[in-house]
Amino acid sequence: MKTLQHDDKKLIEEVIRDCDICFIGMADTDGTPYVIPMNFGYQAGTLYLHSAQEGRSISILSRNPRLCVSFCSDRELLYQNEEVACSYRMRAKSVIAWGKVEYVEDFEAKVEALNIIMRQYSNREFKYGAPAVRNVKIWKVELEEVSCKEFAAPYKRN
Template sequence: MKTLVHVDNEQIESVMKQCSICFVGMADTDGTPYVIPMNFGYKDGTLYLHSAQEGRSISILNRNPRVCISFCPTTELAYQNVEVACSYRMRASSVICWGNVVFEEDYDKKVEALDILMKQYTDRPFTYGRPAVLNVKVWRVDIDEITCKEFGAPYRR
């Protein structure tokens, strides 16, 4: 089994589309890591996330907006020899991306971001009450770097 690196945007987006959550990693200014699972939306090289207006993640991001976000849709146990422990591994695909969080404050852009977020989960159109839009924190992450790997791929002869 081997690891393949994928650079094709279609493959990268396919892996992301299969995910119901992503894991957002951030680091406080003292280096303390903090990782949280989040719902997300993706369009044209930009990730959208949402949260409450305040909390630990917001405090950290106000000090250091740099994030690392990972996606892994499914895993499957694979092995080359059932008797050899070191031949076991997980067959999976993953995407990891890096960028800076910008909190979106413009009302119309927040609604657009929420629409993109909801498209990850349903094709149903939504309307949002003004208080809901004003009270949600919308995160925009323009992706600086992205990688996609497939682990445990069989050797092809």
């Protein structure tokens, strides 16, 4: 088994689409890290998230808008000998990406972002109440740097 680095955009998007949450990492200006799980939507290299208008994450991002996001799919626990700890492996595909948060303020653009988020979870079409759209904070992150690795990939495959 080996670790593979992938550059194939289609495979990277498959990993992202297979996930139901992502982990958003932020860094406060004093260096304190902060990582939270979030639901998300993804379209054409851009990540969309939604949150309340205030909170620790919004406060950190007001000081440092850069974030790191990680996704992990296709996890499978493997072992060669059940009794030998160092023979255990976790097969998985993982994507890490970096970008800078911008907030979407335009009403129609917020609705479109909510649609992109909902498409990650459902094929239905949704309508949103105007107060809900106004109250929600929409994060838009163009992913600038993306890394994809596959762990414990079988040797027989390239």
